[in-house]
Amino acid sequence: MGKEVKTNAMRMLERAKVNYTSHEYPHEEGQAVDGAHVAQLTGQDPAKVFKTLVTQGADRNYYVFVVPVLAELDLKKAAKSVGVKSVAMIHVADINKVTGYIRGGCSPVGMKLPVFSDSPARPSARFRRQNRLPDRMRPGRPC
Secondary structure, three states, rough: OOOOOOOOOHHHHHHHOOOOOOOOOOOOOOOOOHHHHHHHOOOOOOOOOOOEEEEEOOOOOEEEEEEEEEOOOOOOHHHHHHHOEEEEEHHHHHHHHHHOOOOOOOOOOOOOEEEOOOOHHHOOOOHHHHOOOOOOOOOOOOO
């Protein structure tokens, strides 16, 4: 049996002594997989599976939004929630450079960027407590 592969987020949770469950699913290298498909492959309710979206504001700062996999990020509301004129999704090619994560593997845990969550879609209290998300993740801020 080989050594378990761990992400930076998993290492941070372990250092903080936070219990978590890792979910794996089959995928082909280089093939994008959408969140709804990931929820299906892992047997999870899509309403409880979230995607991490990275944007850049008109102020040139980066902002991270966590939304349910079936939801769309309203860029105007997102910009308003962070107090900037506008935000735009960053290019896929820039994800690793900006976040240190690869496409499809971005986690709000351990990101050194401000993280926001949409109020109707915010993670459950159990999710917040179990993962001890950073204080800068502000549930209730509309996006």
